[in-house]
Structure formats: C-alpha cells, structure tokens
Amino acid sequence: MRNSKRWxxxxxxxxxxxxxxxxxxxxxxxxxxxxxxxxxxxAExxxxxxxxAEAKEGETTTFVDDLGREVELELPVxxxxxxxxxxxxxxxxxxxxxxxxxxxxxxxxxxxxWPQFGEDETFGKDEYDYEKIVALDPQVLVVPKxxxxxxxxxxxxxxxxxxxxxxxxxxxxxxxxxxxxxxxxGKQEQAEELVDFYQKPVDYINEQLKQVTDRxxxxxxxxxxxxxxxxxxxxxxWHNMILMAGGINIFGDASLAGKDIDPEQILTEDPDLIVKxxxxxxxxxxxxxxxxxxxxxxxxxxxxxLQRPGWKDLKAVKEGNFYLNTAFMSGGLGKMIGAAYMxxxxxxxxxxxxxxxxxxxQWMKYQGFEPNAPHYYHVPAQG
Numbered sequence: 001m002r003n004s005k006r007w008x009x010x011x012x013x014x015x016x017x018x019x020x021x022x023x024x025x026x027x028x029x030x031x032x033x034x035x036x037x038x039x040x041x042x043a044e045x046x047x048x049x050x051x052x053a054e055a056k057e058g059e060t061t062t063f064v065d066d067l068g069r070e071v072e073l074e075l076p077v078x079x080x081x082x083x084x085x086x087x088x089x090x091x092x093x094x095x096x097x098x099x100x101x102x103x104x105x106x107x108x109x110x111x112x113x114w115p116q117f118g119e120d121e122t123f124g125k126d127e128y129d130y131e132k133i134v135a136l137d138p139q140v141l142v143v144p145k146x147x148x149x150x151x152x153x154x155x156x157x158x159x160x161x162x163x164x165x166x167x168x169x170x171x172x173x174x175x176x177x178x179x180x181x182x183x184x185x186g187k188q189e190q191a192e193e194l195v196d197f198y199q200k201p202v203d204y205i206n207e208q209l210k211q212v213t214d215r216x217x218x219x220x221x222x223x224x225x226x227x228x229x230x231x232x233x234x235x236x237x238w239h240n241m242i243l244m245a246g247g248i249n250i251f252g253d254a255s256l257a258g259k260d261i262d263p264e265q266i267l268t269e270d271p272d273l274i275v276k277x278x279x280x281x282x283x284x285x286x287x288x289x290x291x292x293x294x295x296x297x298x299x300x301x302x303x304x305x306l307q308r309p310g311w312k313d314l315k316a317v318k319e320g321n322f323y324l325n326t327a328f329m330s331g332g333l334g335k336m337i338g339a340a341y342m343x344x345x346x347x348x349x350x351x352x353x354x355x356x357x358x359x360x361x362q363w364m365k366y367q368g369f370e371p372n373a374p375h376y377y378h379v380p381a382q383g
Contacts, residue, residue: 059074060072060073060074061073061074063164063183063184065164065165065180066144066145066165066166066167066176066180067149067165069165071163071164072162074139075183075186076099076184076185076187077099077139077140077184077185077186078139079099079136079137079138079139079140080100080138080139080140080141080184081101081102081123081133081138081140081141081142082102082103082104082107082142083103083104083123083128083141083142083143083147084143084144084147084167084169085104085107085287086144086167086169086287086331087144087166088100088114088168089168089332089333089367090166090181090194090333091142091181091185092368093178093194093363093366093367094178094181094182094185094187094191095185095187095190096181096184096185096186099185101121101137101138102121102122102123102136103123104122104124104125105122105124105284106125106284106285106287109283109289110290110291112290112291113289113290113367123136125284127148128148128151128152128155130152130156133156134156134161139161139162140161140163140184141156141161141162141164142164142165142166143163143164143165143166144165144166144167144170145165145167145170146167146234149163149165164184166180166184169334170334171237171240171334172237172240174198174334174336175195175198175199178191178194178195178198179191179192179195194366197333197362197366198333201340201354201359202336202339204353205246205339205340205343205354208347208351209246209343209350211350212350216246216247216248217248217273218242218245218247218248218250218273218275218342218346219250219266219274219275219316220238220242220249220276221275222238222286223277223278223279223285223327226261227261228249228251229242229249229251230251230253230256230257231252231253231254232254232257237334238335238338240335241330241335241338241342242342244335244336244339244343245339245342245343245346246343246346247273250265250266250271263309266314267309267313270314270315270316271315271316272315272346273316273321273322273323273342273345273346274314274316274317274323275324275325275330275342275345276301276302276305276324276325277324277325277326277327277330278293278301278324278326279293280292280297280326281293281297288326288328288331288375289328290328290372292326292328292373292374292375294373295374295377298324298377299377301324302322302324302377302379306379312382317381317383318381318382318383319383320378320379320380320382320383321345322379323341323345323376323378323379324377324379325341325375326375326376328375329360329375330342330376332360333363337359337360337363340354341356341376344356360375
C-alpha cells in the first residue's frame with residue numbers, strides 16, 4: 001500500500017510537470033514543492049496507519065468470564081484448549097470450532113461427533129495433563145465453573161496461557177454463556193443468532209405454563225441407579241431443567257444434598273412422569289455421545305428398572321409416562337432441549353406448537369450433523 005501511494009503521487013506530479021513545463025522555473029518549483037508535500041503526507045499517513053494496526057494487534061482487552069474473573073486477553077482468541085463437551089458445542093455453534101486445538105476426554109471419546117480430536121489433542125479427563133496443554137500452544141484454557149480453575153491458573157500462568165471460565169452446562173443463564181463464547185472468539189453476531197434460537201422455545205414454554213394451575217411431579221434419574229438431581233449440587237442444572245419444563249422435582253429439597261435418596265419416596269410421591277438418563281454401554285460418564293443406544297438397549301434398561309419393587313404400580317409407569325433418553329440430547333444447549341421434551345411429555349395438550357424433535361434436529365445442524373437415531377425411548381404403558 002505504501003509503494004502504491006508513492007507511485008500514484010509520482011505519476012500525478014509528473015503529469016503536472018508535463019502540463020505546466022512551459023510556464024517557467026517558478027512553475028517547476030511549485031510542482032516540485034507539491035510533489036514533495038504529497039509524498040511526505042502519504043508517508044506520514046501510511047506510517048500512522050501501520051502504527052495503529054500494530055498497536056491493535058498487541059492490544060489486550062479485559063474479558064469478564066462466567067465467575068466474574070477479569071482476564072486480560074488479546075481478542076479474538078484463535079487457539080484454545082477447551083474442557084467440557086457442552087462448552088465445545090457452544091463454541092462450535094457460534095462458528096469458532098476451528099479455534100479449538102485441544103479438548104478433554106469427555107469430548108474426544110466421541111470420534112464420530114468430534115473427528116478432529118484424537119489422543120494427541122486430548123489433555124485428560126478429570127485430571128488435566130498440563131504438559132500436553134502447554135505443548136498444544138493455546139492462548140487460553142476454557143473450563144467450566146466446576147472445573148479445575150485455580151489449579152489451572154497456577155499451572156499455566158508462567159507459560160502465558162490464560163484460564164477462562166465458561167459453563168456450557170449451566171442453564172441458569174444460557175444466553176450469558178453463549179455471548180461469552182461469541183466475545184471470546186469474535187463471533188458476536190453468530191452468538192446473538194444462537195441466543196434467539198434458544199430463547200424462542202423457552203418463551204413459548206413459559207407462556208403456555210401460565211395456564212397450568214397444578215404442576216405435575218417428576219422423578220428424574222441420572223446414570224447410576226437411584227441417583228437424581230438435588231438443588232445446589234453438581235446436578236443442579238437438571239433440577240432447573242425440570243422447573244423450566246413446568247415440573248416439580250420430587251427430590252427438589254436442597255437439604256438432601258450429599259445423602260442417598262430413599263427409593264421408597266418414589267413410591268410415596270407416585271410421580272406423573274419418570275425420565276431416566278441412559279448413555280449406553282461403554283460410554284464414559286453420563287453425558288453421552290452422538291450415536292444413541294439402539295432402541296433394544298433402551299428397552300433392556302427399562303425392563304431392568306421395571307423389576308424394582310413397586311414400580312409397575314406407579315402411575316407414570318401404568319399410564320405410559322416413562323421415558324429413557326440420553327444426556328447428549330437432553331443436555332443440549334444448556335438443557336433447553338431436554339426441557340422442551342419434558343414440557344411436551346408433561347403437558348402435551350398445552351404444548352401443541354412445541355416440536356422438540358425439530359429443535360434437536362436444528363441444534364444438530366448448528367453442530368454440522370443430522371441426528372442418526374432417536375435419542376429417547378418411550379416405555380409402553382404397563383397398565
């Protein structure tokens with residue numbers, strides 16, 4: 001650009017000399033002065049522009065993460081290691097998936113869904129391999145709020161790698177998490193589009209629930225038998241999902257935190273809906289993978305649960321309001337997708353314009369995929 005401007009200035013000056021050549025030495029002096037002025041001005045403008053660009057390249061911005069921590073960063077980030085599958089999904093959904101250079105095992109265990117991440121790009125599961133993270137050369141490590149925040153800061157600070165908290169699984173404020181991803185990776189416009197996609201079904205569910213005077217009871221079970229969601233625990237997000245769907249969690253008492261639930265309470269409460277998380281065989285953790293268990297495998301697990309004492313007499317079981325689904329599906333987009341399915345199962349007559357299957361399919365399109373199998377199983381009524 002600098003040479004182009006000087007070249008243009010020289011041509012213009014030359015043209016002026018050719019036209020005014022017969023005007024005498026005074027005109028020549030004026031032309032020479034004009035040429036010098038143009039060249040000097042162009043050089044000054046170019047130098048100033050280059051200086052500004054260089055300053056912007058090295059400029060840091062204060063990024064306020066999910067925990068309110070102020071982190072000085074050069075934005076947008078172009079290389080990141082990211083822990084937690086839900087974080088990686090949000091980042092990919094806002095169009096920044098190519099900036100992720102390393103992930104945890106909960107993400108990379110699913111090579112169909114994350115083919116770009118193998119052993120070389122995986123930095124651990126519950127414990128992080130900080131040497132691997134350093135070798136991957138990221139600008140930042142993104143972790144959820146229940147991840148190893150302080151430890152990561154201590155281990156990575158001396159290498160100039162920043163630690164940023166984004167919590168993709170937390171449905172207390174999903175738009176916040178989406179916008180944090182957009183800000184971090186310079187994808188604000190795409191983030192707003194995703195917020196809109198999230199908000200529309202949420203607003204519809206909330207509007208329809210205004211007609212409900214007697215909310216229905218839900219027993220939600222995690223991967224392990226008789227494990228559930230208690231407010232204020234690590235499974236708090238699933239409790240919030242039940243509330244978002246208009247249900248009442250029969251174990252929604254925060255004082256139960258840290259205690260084993262009483263199976264007898266399920267029989268006493270006699271819930272209107274039962275939902276069981278099932279990831280399938282040979283899957284690490286409960287978050288699930290893109291490839292859903294076969295319907296026969298879902299059915300096998302359901303039959304096992306129906307052998308529990310008193311279960312065949314439960315109202316939800318007798319009336320066909322018993323479902324198994326994957327956390328891959330129901331945990332999607334801050335568990336909004338799970339809330340949509342649950343709201344439809346709880347109040348089908350009210351949620352006539354709610355199409356959870358279509359929402360899930362669109363969410364998969366944000367990820368660059370189409371669902372390859374149903375991620376839920378409806379247990380036939382036993383009554």
